[in-house]
Structures are given as structure tokens and as C-alpha cells.
Amino acid sequence: MQNSSEASGFCLTEILDNLDCTDLLHSLDGGVLLLDAQCRIIFSNRWFCRHTGFPESDMLGQTLNQLFPEQLPLPLQDAIETACHQRLGRILSYQLHKRLLPLQRRTPSGELQPLHQSILIKPLSQSELTLVQCLDSTNAVKREQHLRAGERILKLERRVLELIATGDSLDTILDELCTTVEQLIPSASTAIMLLDESGNQLRIKSAPGLPSTFARREDSLKLGSAITTCTRAVQLRTLAVTPDIQQDESWRPWVESAERLQIAACWAQPIVATYDEVVGVFACYPQTTGSPSESDRQLLQRMAHLAAIALERHRRMERIRFLALHDPLTGLPNRSLLNEHLGRNLRRAHREGHQFALMFIDLDGFKQINDQHGHDAGDDLLSVLAGRMTEQLRGTDTCSRIGGDEFVVMLESVQSPESAIQVAEKILRCLSTPVQRGQLSLQVSASIGIALYPHDGISADALLTCADDAMYQAKARGKNCWHRISH
Amino acid sequence: MDLFSADEHDLIVELMNLGVGRAAHALSQLVSDEILLSVPRLEFISIPEAQKAFHNDLPPFLAGVMQNFEGFINGRAALLFPEARSLELVNAMLGEELSADEITELEQETLAELGNILLNHCLATLANQLQQQIKTDIPLAFSTSADELPGTLNLHHDDDENTLVMLVQIDFSLRNSALRGYLAFIIDLHSADTFVTALRSYLAELL
């Protein structure tokens, strides 16, 4: 053993002694230059010739500055001079200097692409020479970007889940999703489209990277008539890809606007909620033609999934909010929502100086119906009457149920006391019209107290009290009538 | 220490101050924050003593950049951070938020360049003031434990007990962040004649 290792040790020394150093440097997969004390190149390996396009003979005797006039970034020039003149070694990293030497490399498919690099500059011991070593970090940069992208997605997922947990607005979350995909798939715009309630029309919900004109143009993609990439994604429930919209018949009507927006392709990922319900589409519009790579596909899937979670959560929150603010029997706003609307309307009326009316409505004879025919009959009656009252009102008015058989109607604005009275009379009529329930004909009437802002009060409390008092006076005057207290 | 007079000792600290001040200026521009510096601590100690000093003064795990230099003085300079904090500096510089989970190749290079800028500033100032030449190698990023630092810095000689090194330690921190770091210069003293001569002639001018 000892002999053999000695022998090999001996051989190695011999091999090294006889090795042609120049040959070794030429075979390296990285750039090597030797500079003299005046920064002139006295040796360049083949790698450098290959990546600069200069033959070795053109490089020798030149400085890098002469070779690439006005192309060398200042830090590199400084570093070379400091190293050659003052013998201080330097490293120039890719992250701090995105552009060092103007080198290019050929991809396996033959395309030229910029070569990312870091440069080490090392003054050599026992000589005046300086070694410049150029490392191709293109692959490392790619790996890094990949890593960074993975990290970005994770971070985004965390952020979206956080936004969802803290109940941030849906728009914020969807915009964030779009923006992230635009960062990760450079030179692509994105949009999130949602199916409307009827389930056959896609509407743009979020497209932060696209002009608003685009949002209008694609506003109504009818599933039936125009088949596009996005509608196909909804129907097929899977990623739909149009690699080149110029070649796609269905894109014909939008080709012009697509050109203006530099959209060359369209990839659409359906957004699938629970119970396999397709609720929308995550659309990605790259500026160059082509199909998504495997990682693009995965990204779109993950983003669409996040969108689904956000949408689901949003819907649930809306539902909870609805339940908290509405009467479960009639679906009318409850006291809380009435207070909210009333407060808002007070501020508006004060600001704009208009009048509005509040009516306190109490049914006459409802208790007897409950006692005689049971609560189910009473409940049915209330539902029907609630519907009838709502029909008498404008969309901006509020009809709320605040107790067993008590309702408050707010007319958002009235021209005069007379118009409020007209509405009150219509309500009296519709409430006293009998309701047919099987064989039974149920009939009640109502007593209504009217209060007008600002004449009868300028606060919510004052108005409600005034209307309540007026309602009792209407009852005292024989029911089935309205009353307004004269001041 | 017998090797250096009180004035020479004082001069070394003052020159270090000068170099570190310049380096801090360069760093503060890179990270857009003010760098707070401690007064340099200068010690002449044996290698086992240096080991003890690292153990006592530094956090147990370190990330750093080291750079060899030779010329009128020979040794190694190191920029050290508590491990996992080094990335904060890269983040502060690149304005990009990276997780500290792993330090990638590109970040190592960036960290190395950063240390390079700092250490070169210090060493070049020292050499310029004393009108001497110094040559620095390219920097190397590493991570290690405080106890293994002397090994990492390649301090060991055949005769550890009797080999003296000059250890200059400077603490620095960023004004607006919790990041702290250490600069250490370890200068071999077994071939310090030129250094002593340079210091003396500088002082002779002055006194």
C-alpha cells in the first residue's frame, strides 16, 4: 500500500510537472484572463474567446476597457484597476452587479442569451499578474429564481390565507393573486373572471394589470354564444389553452384589442369551489405565443385553488352577514340593519338637505289569528304581507321587521308629506287585503304612524319615538289608518 | 506588550479607526443606514488565547467572510455575523426579502463581495497611511462555530503556544436594525519587522 501510494504520489508530481498549464486553462469551463500591471490581457483562455467572439490574437495586449469600449460598468473597471495597481483582490457578485461583461451564451436550442456571471479578481503571488476569473452563474441564477418563485408562492399562499382569515376584502385578495402570477410568469397579464348568478356569463372581477377598457370589452362573455378559451375552461372544467390567438377562430372578435394589449396567447384555469362547482376562471394572457410549462400549470392550479378558497370564504361571510342583519322569517332587514340604513340616510339628508319619512307599522288583529289558527298560519301571513309591503316601495327604501307584528318603513327621500301619505295609504290597502291560506281567508289591518325628517325630528331616536307615538294615536283613532302628530 | 510601544499600540488603533471609518462609509451607502462602530480592541495574544477570546466574545455560530492579505503585514481579516443574521445584511442591501432558511450560492458571493469591500477599505487605508504595500486575496464566505474559528481562519502553526497574533476586534451594528457584526484582523507577528519599521517611521515623523 505504502509503495503504491508513494508511487502514485511520485507519478502525480511527475504528471503535474509535465502538464501543460495553458492546455489546462483552455479546457476550463469558465473564463480565465491574466492581466499585467497595466491591466492588459496577456492570456485569455478559449472560454473567453468563445463567449466574447474575439479571437485570442485580438484580445492580447488590450485592456478589457479597450475591448469593450464604454461597456464596462464602473465597479468592474475600478476593481480591475485596484487589483492591477494596488494588488487588492475583489469579488463582484451577480446580485450586486446584474451586468458585468457583455457576454452571451448559446442555449441547447441554439439561441443566444445573456450570460449571468460573477467575477473574481485575484492578484497572483510572486508576480505582477492579476487573474480574472469569470464564472457563469446563469444556471445558479435560474435555480435561484426558481427557489425564489417557490418561496414567493408559499409566502403568497400564507398571505392570502391571512387575508382570508382577517376578513380582508375579496378584491384585495384577488388582485394580489393576479399580481403574483404576473410577477412569476413575466410578460403575462392575468384576470380573474367569475360566473354570474345565472351561471352562464363570465364577468371580470379582478384584472389589476390590464386597462379598464379590457375589463369592459370582456365584461360579458356569454357561455352560450361566444366560445373562447375562458368559456371552454368553464365547460370542460379543466385548463384550456390557446397557444396562439391569431390561429384561434373564437378569438377573431377580440384580435384587435388583444394586439393592442400585446396578448398573444390565453391560458384559462377554471376556479372550482366545493361540490365541484365551477365559479369562475383564472385567465393568463402571455405576450408570446406558446403553451404553459409544467410549473406554469402548477402555478395556475394553485392560484385558482386559492381564489376558490377566497371566494368560498367571501360567500360564507356574506351569508353570515345577511343572517345577522335580516329577519329569518320574512327575509326583511332587522332592527340592526334598519339602524344602519337610518343612520346613513340621516347623514345624507342632513348633507343634501332633503326630507325623508319613517313609518311605524303595527298590525291590527294579528294576535287573534295566531291564537285561532296557530303560529304557522301567523308566520305565513307575515311572510306574504312582508312581500306585499316591499312591492309598494322603491329599491332604495327600507322595510324592516323589528318585532312580532311590528314593521318600520323608511322612505329614503320624499318630496312632501303628501307623498309619504300616499305610500302609507297604499300599504294600508295591501295589508288589509285578505290572504288566502288553503280554505282559510286571513285578514288583518294596520295602524301606521308617520314621522318626517327634519320636521318631526332630526335624530333617529326622535323620529322613531315620534312615529311610534303617532302609531298609537292611529290605533286610538280606530285602527286601519295612518296618523302624523302635528307640531 | 514588549513588541510594540504604547505609542505604536495607539497608532495601530488609530489607523484601524481610520480604515473602519472609511469601510463604514462604504457599507452605509450600500445598506442606506448608519453604521455604529465600537472603539477597536487591540490585543497581542497566543493562538490558544485567541481561541478563548473568540469563545468569550462571539456568538456560538457564525457566518462570515474571510480574506487573506500579505505584504508589509500578513494575516487574515474576517467579517463575522451571528449565523442566520448575515442574510439580513444582504436583504438590506438588495432591498429584497429572502428567507434565512438557506443561504444560496449567489448570496454567498454577495456576502463575500460585501466583506471584500469592507476589508479592502480597512487594509488599503492602513497600507496607504503607512506608505506600504499590501496584497489581498479574493474573499471567501464561510460558516463555522466560534470554537472552530481559529481552524477556519487557518491560524494554527506548529508552535501555537509561542506564536503571537495581533487581534483587532471591532463591533458594528446598523442604527435602524438589530443586525450586529464583528470585524477581526489577525496579523501574524512572526514576520512583523516591516510592520514595526513602518510604524516607527510614521511615529518619527510625528514626534
Add this chain to the structure above:
Amino acid sequence: METMTKTPLSLLLVDDSRIARLSLKRQLKTLGLELTLLEADSADAAEALLASTTPDIALIDFNMPGRDGLQLAENIKQHYPQVRMALVTANIQDALALRASDLGLAFLPKPTTAEQLGAFIQQEL
């Protein structure tokens, strides 16, 4: 440079490094001004001196053991507002220069030159 003052200007040097003070004194000497020099190697020592005599000018190092130069300057400004001060430091960061100028101090980067010192003192004459 010619001296124009009748009573000699008194100048306080605060620096923990004897070498730094020596080098300052050397440069001041080349200016040919008639100066009374006071020296202190720390903020505390400077304050002890100030209790008995008030100089016209103080040149203060920043990085010193104990309190730093700006902390000292703040104190001097409060108790001896007539003293004109300059921060003399190798720490040439913009942020530090800014803090010095906020306190009304001149900022002289180390290593100083006789010209810079002369220009500063001339202003104060």
C-alpha cells in the same frame, strides 16, 4: 498665514488617541497661529478641564471609549455655548456628518490636513 489676534486663541483637543492628538498638534503648528492648546483623552477629562477654563474652539473625536464625541458636544453646547466645535473623525458616514451639523458642529474627516484645520479656525477668528 499671519496671526491677526492679539490674545492667543485657546483650543481644546479631545481624542483618546495620543497619536491622533500629536498629529493634530503638528498640523496646527504648521499654521503658525498663536494658540493655547488644551488636551483631553476622554469626554470626562474634557469636562473636568472645561470647569476651570473655557476654550474658544474644541476639536472633538467621535469614537472614544465611554461617551462619544457627539454626547460631549451636546453637553458643551448646553453649558458653554460660546465654544465653537468641530467633530474630527475617521467615521465619514453621511449620517454622522448630518448629526454633527444638526448640533451646529463642523465636520472634519480624518486624516485631517493643515489646510482644512486652518480654514475652520480662520472662520472662527
